[in-house]
Amino acid sequence: MLAASLIAVASLLVGQAAAHGGVTSYIIDGTTYPGWQAFNTPTGQKSIGRPYSSYNPILTTSDATFACNNNGQASSGQLNAPVKPGSTITAKWGQWTHAEGPVIVYMAKCPGACSSANSGQLDWFKISELGLISGTLAKGSWGNGQIMAKLAYDxxxxxxxxxxxxxxxxxxxxxxxxxxQFYPECAQLTLTGGSGSLPGTGYTVKFPGGYTMSDPGVLVDIYSASAPSITTYKVPGPAVWNGAAAAPQPTSQTQPATTVTTSTTVVAPQPTVPAGPTVPPYGQCGGIGYTGATQCASGTCTKVNDYYSQCL
Incomplete structure (x- = not known):
């Protein structure tokens, strides 16, 4: 009887571990790159993915492994994948079974070679997020639900x-x-053909340190009495960086009053400038759940998928 009980408990624990997930490969501009394989021996693995040991979650925001689900170091077989501004990266999960919660994507520039960088010391900036798409906290469509359905995110x-x-x-x-429950995985990239500048400090965080356990988007009870009437959710972390701004934009802006003066100087007609914030080339300008600027500084806002449109 005792043996049967122990077997049942062991089976339950195995099932719980198997019910989580992790990124196992990446598709970049049509080329597939191997991610880390958590359940294979580390020996001999060559991957653009940073190593991580299991599909189990991180349970506290202060965990030393919070950046990339490991000790911050690269593997002995670490690789980099080539990218350029505008490249599409599709992360592929081996499995995922939790529908509630957000998808969040960050990048960080390494001070030199990424294989020598500790991920816990980098300045991370957010380039994409997908939280509560529709419905309520209690019964809504979430970014994690999209991962559950497709096992992929662009x-x-x-x-x-x-x-x-x-x-x-x-x-x-x-x-x-x-x-x-937090499930982060990281990969290394080499970017060429770029320009511009890195985001300002208002957009960057370090991990651990970027979240606290009491943040509104972290401490959430989707079964509370009020959850069926709550239709908003704040994804934790800084604002999504659109590729040009030096500091987060305020939620509302007041335009300064314009003083009109007379002059005898004839001024040539000026090109029309879009009113309000604009999105730089390659920045996000639309998609389900997106609430930022929608006017492109140049080019047009082009739909990539239902959840992401970009200035191209």
């Missing part, structure tokens, strides 16, 4: 200076009341 590389970067895909599972 994101475009913004306009950045040349160099080596890390990209971090994070799933935050909210299916247990006030018990967030």
């Amino acid at each position: 994101v475009k590389i913004p306009n950045l200076p040349d160099g080596e970067y890390m990209i971090r895909h994070e799933l935050l599972a909210l299916h247990q009341a006030n018990t967030p």
Whole structure:
């Protein structure tokens, strides 16, 4: 009887571990690159993915492994994948079974070679997020639900200076009341053909340190009495960086009053300038759940998928 009970408990624990997930490959501009294989021996693995040991979650925002689900170091067989501004990266999960919670994607520039960089010391900036798409906290459509359905998530590389970067895909599972589960995985990239500048400090965070356990988007109870009437959700972390701004834009802006003066000087007609904030080339300009600027500084806002449109 005792043996049977122990077997049942062991089976339950195995089932719980198997019910989570992690990124296992990447498709970049049509080329597939291997991600880390958590359940294979580390010996001999060659991957653009940083190593991680299992599909199990991180349960506290102060965990030392919070950046990339490991000790911050590269593997002995670490590779980099080539990218350029506008490249499409599709992260592919081996499995995922939690529908509630956001998808969050960050990048960080390494000070030199990424293989020598500790992921816990980098300045991470957010390039994409998908939280509560529709419905309510109690019964809604979430970014994690899209991962559950497709086991994939697309994101475009913004306009950045040349160099080596890390990209971090994070799933935050909210299916247990006030018990967030974090699933981050990272990969290394080499960017060429870039320009512009890195985001300002208002857009960057370090991991651990970028979230706290009391953040509104972290401490969530989707089974609370009020959850069926709540239709908004704040994804944790800084604002999504659109590729040009030096600091986060305020939620509302007041335009300064214009003083009109008379002059005898004849001024040539000026080109029309879009009113309000604009999105630079390769920045996000639309998609389901997107709430930022929608006017492109140049080019047109082009639909990539239902959840992401980009200035091209």
